[in-house]
Amino acid sequence: MPRGNKTPLIQKIAKQACVTFKELRSSANFSDKQQELLSLVTAVRAADLRISSRPSSGAAGQQQSPPVTYMHICETDQFSMGVFLLRSGASIPLHDHPDMNGMLKVLYGKVRVRCFDKLEANATNNLVIPEFNPPLTPLQTDNLWRSVLRSVAEYTENSGPCLLTPLRDNLHQIDAVGGPAAFLDILAPPYNPDDGRDCHYYSILKTVAEKQTSNKGKSSEEHGEEKEENKEIWLLEIPQPEDFGCGGEPYPGPLVSI
Numbered sequence: 001m002p003r004g005n006k007t008p009l010i011q012k013i014a015k016q017a018c019v020t021f022k023e024l025r026s027s028a029n030f031s032d033k034q035q036e037l038l039s040l041v042t043a044v045r046a047a048d049l050r051i052s053s054r055p056s057s058g059a060a061g062q063q064q065s066p067p068v069t070y071m072h073i074c075e076t077d078q079f080s081m082g083v084f085l086l087r088s089g090a091s092i093p094l095h096d097h098p099d100m101n102g103m104l105k106v107l108y109g110k111v112r113v114r115c116f117d118k119l120e121a122n123a124t125n126n127l128v129i130p131e132f133n134p135p136l137t138p139l140q141t142d143n144l145w146r147s148v149l150r151s152v153a154e155y156t157e158n159s160g161p162c163l164l165t166p167l168r169d170n171l172h173q174i175d176a177v178g179g180p181a182a183f184l185d186i187l188a189p190p191y192n193p194d195d196g197r198d199c200h201y202y203s204i205l206k207t208v209a210e211k212q213t214s215n216k217g218k219s220s221e222e223h224g225e226e227k228e229e230n231k232e233i234w235l236l237e238i239p240q241p242e243d244f245g246c247g248g249e250p251y252p253g254p255l256v257s258i
């Protein structure tokens, strides 16, 4: 149930996000403001947004809806806020948030978030590129990024928010684990291709040596699961995966005014 005061929690979050991300460039107050925002976001639950958990399967029409949908709540020049809903087994493929900050707070279900960072500002200049299996085409070589796996963690409604910044945990893949899941997503500033903030997608490459190692024994890496934090990883920038699409649906919660 929404808390027993007059201002809905999501409205407070929106107001605090406005205040926080206006301070983004004058960082003297940013940390304090961000802490206040984090406290509010940590407290939010699905009921505050009038969202209820969805059945894993069998609901009429569910198979027709996209595996991932987005409820838009609000957007300003400083930030965007909405809810992603993932069907059981759905994933948001590995993608980036150029020059952006983000907060992800689970509302129901469980998600696994794998975070990466690029190690160089420019792609492959002056780097020794390993041999990959399967081998890359010359065109693909231009879209290579040396990167590092920062963390792999699971989040539920009782977890605090998962954070990203322009330099830390900026790329992530999000998987629904054990059933459907939903999370509140705040990005600051919002994606804006006209301002250099387009969303790019990536796939994780295997070097020949890694492939040989994983072929020798049963390993989770056979299923593409990287678990070793701070491990160097090579990423290939790719078009949006054809099997991923994000539908839209109306946000049922309290209206937000900013």
Ligand SMILES: [Fe+2]
Binding pocket: 095, 097, 172
């Ligand atoms: Fe994201």
